[in-house]
Amino acid sequence: MTSTPAIEAENLVKHFGDKVAVDGVSFSVPQGTVLGLLGPNGAGKTTTVRMMTTLTRPTSGTARVAGHDVVVDPKGVRRSMGLTGQAATVDELLTGRENLRLIGGLYGLSPSYLKRAGDDLLERFSLTDAADRVVKTYSGGMRRRLDLAVSLVAIPPVLFLDEPTTGLDPRSRVELWDVLRGLVREGTTLLLTTQYLEEADQLADNIVVIDRGKVIERGTALELKNRSGQAAVVVTVSNGGDLPRAEALLREVVDEVHVDEGARQLTAPADGLRAMTRIAGIFDDSDIELDDLGLKRPSLDDVFLRLTGHRAEDTTETDEEVVL
Known part of the structure; x- marks a missing residue:
């Protein structure tokens, strides 16, 4: 090239x-x-x-x-x-x-x-x-x-x-x-x-x-x-009854946690893979079973919304x- x-x-x-x-x-x-x-x-x-x-x-x-x-x-x-x-x-x-x-x-x-x-x-x-x-x-x-x-x-x-x-x-x-x-x-x-x-x-x-x-x-x-927003760690617990304990664990390392009881999910702002690794370690040391733990980055649709004021499909x- x-x-x-x-x-x-x-x-x-x-x-x-x-x-x-x-x-x-x-x-x-x-x-x-x-x-x-x-x-x-x-x-x-x-x-x-x-x-x-x-x-x-x-x-x-x-x-x-x-x-x-x-x-x-x-x-x-x-x-x-x-x-x-x-x-x-x-x-x-x-x-x-x-x-x-x-x-x-x-x-x-x-x-x-x-x-x-x-x-x-x-x-x-x-x-x-x-x-x-x-x-x-x-x-x-x-x-x-x-x-x-x-x-x-x-x-x-x-x-x-x-x-x-x-x-x-x-x-x-x-x-x-x-x-x-x-x-x-x-x-x-x-x-x-x-x-x-x-x-x-x-x-x-x-x-x-x-x-x-x-x-x-x-x-x-x-x-x-x-540029359109901060990444987030999304934790999905296997048992909805564990949500309060899972939230308490997350708040030991982050200040803001969003709880979605219907989806059995907790979402916390993260600065990338390092934060996800730290959070994964916390749950590894607990007896809370997880269905999933992943890093969610803003999508290009989020970029579109931030820049133009509307989503692409609109x-x-x-x-x-x-x-x-």
Whole structure:
């Protein structure tokens, strides 16, 4: 991995008339890593991706993909990247194999290369059995996998994924995550926009949170969680009658204990694994039986709530797509 970032944005701004869709967004993505661009609908994620992929021109600011400036050298950017948008863009009247040949032909790739690459991509994305079926017979998950395969036919070093798992069932989403992890292991750099907090947690090396066109937080998933609140040790006793004694033991080492009688649980603020180890030792020396003892860190949903004032599932659709 070299020190030159695969993707860079510096003070990107985009206006649509009086509307400011993106307002000074900056980030850098090292080669062979994944950046998660996280935010609610209308936050400016898609507009940012469109500027990075030369689909819309920045009002101001600069951006580079694989060293190519998106304004000065848009052709160089397009040769260096693939893009999977929010909706699958494959031709429903062609077969999966024909879609790969079509896009490969537009890149000027040779028929012999396309045959080898097409077979490899169809196998990688578990589409070999459906390769010669027309795409209109594919399920939603199959179309998304084909859409991603098409974006990789020219072996781009950088891939932009704009909410790639929207509309997929949980199983298809997990399968696509596995494919994306494989691409990163092979050296591909990913920029992933998503509203799914679990998706960012699973895939992203670093996360940039944007809201109303501005970057409001950045860091690894763990860093963002730690900033959103203190971790807690959660103790679940086997016998609800032991809760008072368990609470008394906990208060020997912590000042604050929350008791949930229905769940037979006690929750206490903790400064990490050291506190959990200390608490585990206390219960090891007692005769209180436990069902579970674990460290609970704040989730990315807690991060979202702290930063935006609402949880991710409370976001509503906006007209961001209209103004693009």
